[in-house]
Amino acid sequence: MLARLVVGRAVNGYKKSTIEQGIAAVARWAADEGQEGLASHPAVKRALAVAAKIAVPGKVQKLPLDRQDLAAVVGYLQKQGGYLGARDTALFLVGWAGMFRSSELVSIDCKHVHFTSDGRGVMVYVPSSKTDQAGEGAWVFIAACQEQPQLCPVSALQQIINRVGGMGPVFRAEGSSTPLSKTTVGVRLHKALAAAAIPNWELYGAHSLRRGGATYAV
Numbered sequence: 001m002l003a004r005l006v007v008g009r010a011v012n013g014y015k016k017s018t019i020e021q022g023i024a025a026v027a028r029w030a031a032d033e034g035q036e037g038l039a040s041h042p043a044v045k046r047a048l049a050v051a052a053k054i055a056v057p058g059k060v061q062k063l064p065l066d067r068q069d070l071a072a073v074v075g076y077l078q079k080q081g082g083y084l085g086a087r088d089t090a091l092f093l094v095g096w097a098g099m100f101r102s103s104e105l106v107s108i109d110c111k112h113v114h115f116t117s118d119g120r121g122v123m124v125y126v127p128s129s130k131t132d133q134a135g136e137g138a139w140v141f142i143a144a145c146q147e148q149p150q151l152c153p154v155s156a157l158q159q160i161i162n163r164v165g166g167m168g169p170v171f172r173a174e175g176s177s178t179p180l181s182k183t184t185v186g187v188r189l190h191k192a193l194a195a196a197a198i199p200n201w202e203l204y205g206a207h208s209l210r211r212g213g214a215t216y217a218v
Helices: 001-013 016-032 042-054 067-080 081-097 102-107 153-161 180-197 206-218
Strands: 111-117 121-125 138-143
Touching: 067 081, 067 180, 067 206, 081 102, 081 138, 081 153, 081 180, 081 206, 102 180, 102 206, 111 153, 121 153, 138 153, 180 206
Parallel strands: none
Antiparallel strands: 111 121, 121 138
């Protein structure tokens, strides 16, 4: 009975992880009723093996965006120019260098940004994040990139702050005072990657900025 349920759920489009969670729940109930080892029954194991082949796969992890592809994207955006070119350049460079999640990135306010007096970088305050359970916030230092000025997150951030008037959300639609949604980061990155002719651009997402910056920093 349980084995048939496993295969049936796989056929009907359930994810493998969801099916496994259901098996665990049924097994716990069975154990409470005095039927131990239901999940390890040979028929259930065979059914799970079948389900693994036909079930809907889990979320595919996005590729990290390497520095070379980031440079290609920034090159395209700088040729595009205008407000969107400046905003997205800063959005991607700051997200990559600061290893920010998209939700953290779009929450940055001008008042959260403090440039160092010696020009070495910028301190960005993140009011909250996924891992900040206490809600205390944290300061993140981003260093200037003097050897490749076109890839400098600090100068890009300064430019977009100047464009928005130094008040309110840093990353917003032109003429708006409302911050971008976190989903916009991935949408804009996809568009820029495709326009810059980056191979397999569909395998990247907003998290590629964070993963790319972290990979480069290692």
